Amino acid sequence: HVAMVNKRESAKKLRAKTKSELEKQLTDLKQELSTLRVAKVTGGAASKLAQIRLVRKSIARVHTVTHQQQKEHLRRFHKNAKQLPKDLRAKKTRALRRALTPREAGATSAKQQRKARAFPMRRFAVKA
């Protein structure tokens, strides 16, 4: 378990940042990555080459946190909407989305209800 030279910020610390701070962090990381890539081409030190992976994953982390925050805000924004945007709706599967709702599936006609009430399933027991 080797400790890396530059330890990246954890996602926990990223979540505490504001949107503009995250944007700035993103561009900084991308700048760093571009210089590291130049170093790779011009024969950089091994430490620099090892950094590339760290920086790439940090960029991914920032993207993830940004996206999660945005989604959360949007869900709150659309909370009382009658129709949600499609990516905020439950994903499930295509078939499940088109299936009858539990209410629709359990709906019975008046005739059926009368029958059920008149002729319920009887339960019998044998006296010991």
Added chain:
Amino acid sequence: LKAKGQQLKGTQQLRKRKIRTTPRFKRPETYRPPRAPKYARRSLPRRNALDAFKIMQYPLTTESSMKKIEEQNTLVFIVDKRASKPLIKDAVKKLYDIQASKVNTLIRPDGLKKAYVKLSAEHDALDVANKIGII
């Protein structure tokens, strides 16, 4: 009789058959309102996947590219295969603050796109290369 006929049909006037002067029939234009969606299909617009950093991948430091830097005031980059010349021009401006006078591209046999970025006369490719770190 006519009055009775009109009574039955109501007060609508009888229309004359329209005189058509050509054998063509073109669908009449109908009212098309602009889109006013009741909900956004995507809650978030897609983020630009091809930003300046993604376009410019790395500069080339081969002998021929060094020659280009010194003699023809051009920098040579490997760029994203989906980048077009105008996009490359903008990316170079954004990343390195330089004005490209023209960009030539080619796709290498290994599938990567190479861009020859000729700088305008006010920039010196050698200085810029030093700044980037190509040397």
